[in-house]
Amino acid sequence: MNKEIYLDNSATTRPYDGTVDVAVAHLTDYYNPSAIYRSAIEVSKKIETVRKLLLKSINGSQGTLIFTSGGTESINSAIIQNTRKDMSVVSTAYEHDATIKSLEKLEQDGIQVIRVKPQGGKIDIDEIISQMDNKTSMVSVMHVNNETGHIIDIEALGRAIKEKNQRTAFHVDAVQSYMKMKIDVQAAMIDFLSLSSHKIHGIKGTGALYIRNPERFKLLIYGGGQEQGYRSGTENVSGILALGKAVEIGLDNFDQNIKHLKALRHYFLENLSEIDDLAINSPEDSAPHILNVSFLGVPSEILLHTLEASGICVSSGSACSSKKKASRSLEALGIGEMEKKSAIRFSFSGFNTISDLDDALEIIKKSVKSIRGITKYKIKVR
Numbered sequence: 001m002n003k004e005i006y007l008d009n010s011a012t013t014r015p016y017d018g019t020v021d022v023a024v025a026h027l028t029d030y031y032n033p034s035a036i037y038r039s040a041i042e043v044s045k046k047i048e049t050v051r052k053l054l055l056k057s058i059n060g061s062q063g064t065l066i067f068t069s070g071g072t073e074s075i076n077s078a079i080i081q082n083t084r085k086d087m088s089v090v091s092t093a094y095e096h097d098a099t100i101k102s103l104e105k106l107e108q109d110g111i112q113v114i115r116v117k118p119q120g121g122k123i124d125i126d127e128i129i130s131q132m133d134n135k136t137s138m139v140s141v142m143h144v145n146n147e148t149g150h151i152i153d154i155e156a157l158g159r160a161i162k163e164k165n166q167r168t169a170f171h172v173d174a175v176q177s178y179m180k181m182k183i184d185v186q187a188a189m190i191d192f193l194s195l196s197s198h199k200i201h202g203i204k205g206t207g208a209l210y211i212r213n214p215e216r217f218k219l220l221i222y223g224g225g226q227e228q229g230y231r232s233g234t235e236n237v238s239g240i241l242a243l244g245k246a247v248e249i250g251l252d253n254f255d256q257n258i259k260h261l262k263a264l265r266h267y268f269l270e271n272l273s274e275i276d277d278l279a280i281n282s283p284e285d286s287a288p289h290i291l292n293v294s295f296l297g298v299p300s301e302i303l304l305h306t307l308e309a310s311g312i313c314v315s316s317g318s319a320c321s322s323k324k325k326a327s328r329s330l331e332a333l334g335i336g337e338m339e340k341k342s343a344i345r346f347s348f349s350g351f352n353t354i355s356d357l358d359d360a361l362e363i364i365k366k367s368v369k370s371i372r373g374i375t376k377y378k379i380k381v382r
């Protein structure tokens, strides 16, 4: 069995050793943070320290942040609960399922949803703004697309939204960008920001939602009034403290990590380019950790399984939609049929090395060649 080379870091990341240690320690240190004896109060203080750290990391100390069960809950909570009735929402045509399904729920409740399509491979900020009017309750976009790495300039968008309508709330799904790009919620005039722990080397089942105006926030989960009353349910102490540790480690290594991710992506792409009939589906200025390419004539499914047999973990789209046929993001970006059928997403983390990539490249080159040999591969020169 070959050693595993994990290049699916947009789906989830390997937790840092430090994160696992903190999570395990707080399974043993099991106190309920709402209790009033000393050991419990200690746990509760640690949670508050993590809250402050996360708020500081996004320049959000003037607002608040609640811990959730992950990016999906944060997104649902922001979009479904905090859109005003009889109004509209503007979003894009290439969002994550958590947003897509939340928007569908709004439509069922009679709220108009406008989905801006990418043009020339990009979401045009002016197009989003032109779809707004005085009935736009919220604009919701993803900062970095999880399948291709496309970036939306959230600072330019945030300013333009507020210029057009001060009352429109701005929600950003930052699940793929947090800890890979700088986020400043004040500069981007963000009202809600959704984060997830397992994408930044934390553990699964934990996320956070930044809220600029907590006094106007509408709840998704009712109960015992934990999280300052904004999100009930006994806190996931291990998950929250592990998230804090992941952010602490991430911030300490921020610049270095981004430099490393960019170098990995550049090296990988340069070497992949030796393969004939390669289409690059990610933009040049994509997020540093995502590279989506198509090996034309090589069905994604077949390549995925061939690579998997050699220990290489990649995916053909987002983790949650990887079992479905077409990629919604590639579809929305207007990428050709042949490219869609053969798209593979490589996504990197600080744990990957150039030596891992060399091993992966050798296997990919061999696999592509052999699959093309048996699939009557014929590409018309375009």
Ligand code: PLP
Pocket (backbone or CB within 6 Å): 010, 011, 069, 070, 071, 072, 073, 096, 098, 142, 144, 145, 146, 173, 175, 176, 195, 196, 197, 198, 206, 207, 318, 319, 320
């Ligand atoms: N948003 C984006 C862009 C994602 O990539 C994901 C996960 O793949 C999510 C939201 C959902 O996050 P979680 O898995 O924490 O629910």
